[in-house]
Each structure stands twice: as C-alpha cells, then as structure tokens.
Amino acid sequence: MGHGQGQGQDRPDTRTRIQDAATVLFRRNGYAGTGLKQIAAEADAPFGSIYHFFPGGKQQLTEETIRTAGAAYSRMVLALLDSVADPVESVTHAFATAADDLEATGYADACPIATVALEVASTNETLRIATADVFAEWVAAGEQWFARWVPDPGTARSLAQSLIMILEGAFVLSRAARDREPLRAAGRSMAALLRSAIEEAGRPSE
Amino acid sequence: MGHGQGQGQDRPDTRTRIQDAATVLFRRNGYAGTGLKQIAAEADAPFGSIYHFFPGGKQQLTEETIRTAGAAYSRMVLALLDSVADPVESVTHAFATAADDLEATGYADACPIATVALEVASTNETLRIATADVFAEWVAAGEQWFARWVPDPGTARSLAQSLIMILEGAFVLSRAARDREPLRAAGRSMAALLRSAIEEAGRPSE
DNA sequence: GTCTATAACTGGATAGAC
DNA sequence: GTCTATCCAGTTATAGAC
Numbered sequence: 336m337g338h339g340q341g342q343g344q345d346r347p348d349t350r351t352r353i354q355d356a357a358t359v360l361f362r363r364n365g366y367a368g369t370g371l372k373q374i375a376a377e378a379d380a381p382f383g384s385i386y387h388f389f390p391g392g393k394q395q396l397t398e399e400t401i402r403t404a405g406a407a408y409s410r411m412v413l414a415l416l417d418s419v420a421d422p423v424e425s426v427t428h429a430f431a432t433a434a435d436d437l438e439a440t441g442y443a444d445a446c447p448i449a450t451v452a453l454e455v456a457s458t459n460e461t462l463r464i465a466t467a468d469v470f471a472e473w474v475a476a477g478e479q480w481f482a483r484w485v486p487d488p489g490t491a492r493s494l495a496q497s498l499i500m501i502l503e504g505a506f507v508l509s510r511a512a513r514d515r516e517p518l519r520a521a522g523r524s525m526a527a528l529l530r531s532a533i534e535e536a537g538r539p540s541e
Numbered sequence: 542m543g544h545g546q547g548q549g550q551d552r553p554d555t556r557t558r559i560q561d562a563a564t565v566l567f568r569r570n571g572y573a574g575t576g577l578k579q580i581a582a583e584a585d586a587p588f589g590s591i592y593h594f595f596p597g598g599k600q601q602l603t604e605e606t607i608r609t610a611g612a613a614y615s616r617m618v619l620a621l622l623d624s625v626a627d628p629v630e631s632v633t634h635a636f637a638t639a640a641d642d643l644e645a646t647g648y649a650d651a652c653p654i655a656t657v658a659l660e661v662a663s664t665n666e667t668l669r670i671a672t673a674d675v676f677a678e679w680v681a682a683g684e685q686w687f688a689r690w691v692p693d694p695g696t697a698r699s700l701a702q703s704l705i706m707i708l709e710g711a712f713v714l715s716r717a718a719r720d721r722e723p724l725r726a727a728g729r730s731m732a733a734l735l736r737s738a739i740e741e742a743g744r745p746s747e
Numbered sequence: 748g749t750c751t752a753t754a755a756c757t758g759g760a761t762a763g764a765c
Numbered sequence: 766g767t768c769t770a771t772c773c774a775g776t777t778a779t780a781g782a783c
Contacts, residue, residue, distance in 0.1 A: 349767090365660045367573035370758060381768045386760070393759065443663045449713055450659040454571045456716035457649045467717040496723055497730040500710030507655055507709050508702070510662035511673040517702055524703040524734055531737055555749090576776060587750045589779090598778065 350388040352378040357400045363443045365450040366397060366462070397451065398465045404447040405469030409476055422484045422533070423526050426498070430522025433502065434515040442513045445506035473499055485532050494532055498525055556594040558584040563606045569649045571656040572603060572668070603657065604671045610653040611675030615682055628690045628739070629732050632704070636728025639708065640721040648719045651712035679705050691738050700738055704731055 346352070356378035360369040371393055375382045389396040415432060419425035437445055452466035477495025478488070485491045505521035552558070562584035566575040577599055581588045595602040621638060625631035643651055658672035683701025684694070691697045711727035 363663045365571065365573060367571060368660055368664065371760085372758080381766095383761090383768055384766080387766065441663070450656075452713055452717050453656040453659060454574055457569045457647070458574065463717060463719075467719075470714050470717055493726050493729060496714070496726045497707065500714060500723060500727055501703065501707045501730075503710035503713050504706030504708065505710075507658055508676050508706060511658050511669060511676055513669075513673075517706060520699050520702045521706055523699060524707075527737060528730055528734060531733060577778090578776080589750055590748080592778070593748070599776095 349378070349380050349384050353380050353385055353388060353396070354400055354403065356380075357396055358404045358447060361397065361400060361451050362404075362445070362447045366454045371396075394459070394461060397462055401448050401451060401462065401465040401469060405466075405472070408447050409469075409473050413476060413480065416480060422481075423530050426529055427522050427526045430502070430505075430518055430525065433506075434509065434518035434522075437506070437509055437518065438515050442510050445510055446503055449503055449506060470499065481529075481532075484529075485536050487536065490532055490536070494529060497528060501525055555584070555586050555590050559586050559591055559594060559602070560606055560609065562586075563602055564610045564653060567603065567606060567657050568610075568651070568653045572660045577602075600665070600667060603668055607654050607657060607668065607671040607675060611672075611678070614653050615675075615679050619682060619686065622686060628687075629736050632735055633728050633732045636708070636711075636724055636731065639711075640715065640724035640728075643712070643715055643724065644721050648716050651716055652709055655709050655712060676705065687735075687738075690735075691742050693742065696738055696742070700735060703734060707731055 347355070353374060356374050357369070360374055360377060371385055372382060374396075375385055385396065386392065389399070391398075412429065415429050416425050419428050433445075437443075448466055448469055451462065452470075455462040455466065457463075474492065474495050477498055478492045481491035481494045482488065485494065501521045501524060502518075505518045508517035509515060553561070559580060562580050563575070566580055566583060577591055578588060580602075581591055591602065592598065595605070597604075618635065621635050622631050625634050639651075654672055654675055657668065658676075661668040661672065663669075680698065680701050683704055684698045687697035687700045688694065691700065707727045707730060708724075711724045714723035715721060
C-alpha cells in the first residue's frame with residue numbers, strides 16, 4: 336500500500352460517509368427534520384468537512400444525495416424485477432420484497448426521496464427539480480422494462496408511472512400504519528393492471 | 542346582536558384561524574418546515590394564543606389539524622365521487638378534478654396530511670398514529686363507496702386502498718414535476734382497475 | 748383572553764487555528 | 766484537509782403584564 340488515502344480502517348472516505356449519512360437521515364426524518372450537525376455526527380465526520388466537500392451547504396448536499404440515492408434505488412428495483420422471469424410474478428414478488436424490507440427496517444427505509452420531494456415541492460425549486468429528474472428517470476427505466484411485454488409505448492409508460500405511484504402511495508400508508516398490508520394490496524393491484532394490459536395486447540383487433 | 546363573540550368583522554374565531562393556518566402551512570411546507578410563529582402570523586393571531594388554545598404545543602395543534610383536515614378531505618372526495626352516477630366515470634372525473642385543482646393552486650394543495658405523515662412516521666408516535674387513523678377512515682369510507690358496485694368486501698377494500706395509494710403517489714409525482722399528467726395517468730389506471738373488478742363481479746361462476 | 752418579552756435551545760453557515 | 770469555536774437567525778416554550 337502506498338500512502339495518501341490509505342485509512343488503516345476499512346471504511347469509506349469522509350465525503351462518502353457524509354453522503355451516506357445524509358441519505359439515511361433524509362429518508363427517515365426528511366429535509367427540514369435533519370440537521371447538518373446530526374449528519375456530521377452520524378457520519379463520524381467533523382462538522383466543517385460538510386462545507387469543505389459541499390461548499391453549497393445543505394442544498395448542495397441534499398441535491399447530490401437525491402440524485403445519487405435515486406439512481407441507486409432505480410438500479411436496485413430493476414435488478415429485483417429482473418430476478419423473476421414472468422412479468423406478473425415479478426411485479427408481485429417486487430412488492431412483497433418491498434413489504435418485507437420495510438417491516439425489517441422498522442418501517443423506516445421506504446423510498447429514499449419521497450419525503451424530501453413533498454417537503455421541497457413548494458419551497459425549494461432546485462431540489463424540486465432534482466426530485467422531478469429522478470422520478471422522470473424512474474419512469475423512463477420502467478417504460479423500457481414494461482416494453483418487453485407490452486408493445487404500445489404509451490401503455491408501457493402508463494404502467495411504469497402507475498407502478499411508481501402506487502408504490503409511493505403504499506409506502507405512505509404502510510409506514511403510517513406500520514403494516515405490510517397496503518404494500519401487498521398495491522402489489523395485487525399492480526399485477527392485475529399488468530395482466531389486463533398484456534391480455535389487451537394479445538387481442539389487438541378490437 | 543348581543544355581546545361576547547360578536548366580532549364586527551365576519552371572520553372565524555382565533556382558534557379556528559390558527560388551525561386553518563396550520564392546515565395550509567403543514568400541507569405546503571410540512572411539519573418540521575413550519576414554525577409556530579409562522580402559523581401565528583398567517584392566522585393573524587398573537588403567538589401566545591397558540592399555547593392558550595393548544596396547551597400541548599406544536600404536537601397537539603398538529604394532531605388536531607391532521608384529524609380535522611383528514612376528515613374534511615374525506616368528505617370532499619366522497620362528495621366529488623357522488624357527483625357522477627357511473628362509477629368508472631366518477632373515478633375518472635375525480636382524478637381529473639384533482640389534477641385541475643392542483644394546477645390551479647400552483648401545485649401546492651394536494652393531500653393535506655401526506656407530507657406530515659412521511660415526516661412523522663419514524664419520528665413521532667402520537668402523530669404517526671393520527672395519520673394512520675385518518676388513512677384507515679379513508680379506506681373504510683372508500684370501501685363502503687365501492688361496495689355499491691362490487692359485492693365482495695375484500696375487493697371493495699382493495700379498490701379503496703388502491704385508489705388512495707395511487708392518488709397519493711400521483712400527488713408526489715405531479716407536485717415534483719409540476720405537471721398534471723401523472724394524476725391523469727393515475728385516473729386512467731384506477732378506472733381500468735375498477736372496470737376489471739366490476740366485470741369480474743358480473744361473471745361470478747369462473 | 749390578549750398580547751409581549753424572553754428564556755433555552757437548535758438550526759445553517761463561517762472564520763480561523765492547526 | 767481536519768477540526769473547533771462562534772455567530773446569528775430561527776425554533777419551541779414559558780412567564781407575566783394588561
């Protein structure tokens with residue numbers, strides 16, 4: 336090993352730890368509910384390091400967190416959807432997994448950006464656009480995924496939007512009730528929606 | 542006119558103004574993002590009146606706001622659903638109205654409790670339960686409404702949950718993008734879901 | 748019951764030592 | 766680059782005059 340960024344301990348660098356801590360805290364406590372001092376403590380980093388790595392302060396840290404966590408979440412969900420061959424079973428399995436994961440984390444780890452998205456929608460234009468960009472990427476990725484089984488692009492897009500929306504809404508209800516049932520019901524509805532769309536595509540001459 | 546609560550001006554009493562202001566501000570800026578001083582200013586009430594009428598402070602004010610606004614929103618949506626005879630058209634019309642209302646308010650006035658619900662789900666047990674109670678009442682009311690057209694109670698309940706979830710998720714995406722399209726897509730999906738359920742109920746012997 | 752002043756604390760942001 | 770001390774505006778909450 337040379338010198339420089341060798342840490343002896345096997346942990347990420349300060350900048351990464353700050354961003355990871357911010358991701359966790361924003362997801363659980365929201366934007367206004369999370370303090371920079373709290374982030375520094377959770378990251379085990381000195382307070383000043385936040386402004387060293389993120390000169391734009393809380394807004395810059397939050398924007399990078401939204402975009403990074405949003406992209407990571409998209410990859411995670413797509414990998415989950417690709418782990419099952421049949422599309423309807425795949426959607427059902429994805430919602431069931433989300434329900435179990437949510438319960439396993441004490442109903443804390445749902446969507447990484449939804450709380451912040453609602454908080455900033457009317458209060459911070461820069462962050463609002465960041466959340467909008469993330470959702471737009473999710474819809475585009477979902478549209479590509481559904482296009483494998485539903486030829487009409489408009490239908491595929493509508494299915495992708497619906498999956499994201501019903502998942503987001505289910506997260507709200509499941510977290511509030513501390514109950515997996517809403518997420519499971521969401522999975523059943525999304526499966527039904529996809530099944531109908533595939534059937535519809537099977538008989539185009541109507 | 543006698544004496545006592547005659548105000549000369551025709552405006553609600555102080556307590557009501559405080560609660561109304563809190564409803565508006567929580568909906569737009571969230572729980573942590575709204576200060577009591579801001580609420581007092583918006584209500585045109587002295588700061589001390591908040592603690593006079595709500596001795597439990599911010600938490601008590603928020604809890605009463607969640608429950609009151611939640612019940613009012615439920616009545617509003619049900620009245621909207623009852624304004625059209627055909628159930629599928631009714632659902633479509635309700636989502637279209639929500640989309641237009643959201644756009645008309647600068648994408649600010651969506652669900653009155655969703656932002657707060659996500660913020661408090663992991664941080665304040667009293668408020669988390671208040672939001673859960675409101676959502677449970679919404680599901681129960683929706684179940685009764687769908688039961689008029691779908692005999693199976695489980696299906697009616699699932700439809701009610703799905704409507705609320707897809708509406709909540711659509712609010713998140715529409716507010717983030719400042720675009721009515723997600724809410725419109727949500728309306729189409731919910732209409733499709735209901736149509737399938739009604740058809741299913743029409744041929745019970747399968 | 749109305750309203751003001753202030754206490755006690757936490758927020759984001761900055762300056763500057765090392 | 767790391768870390769501490771501090772500033773000032775903001776928060777919730779309370780005390781007490783009127």
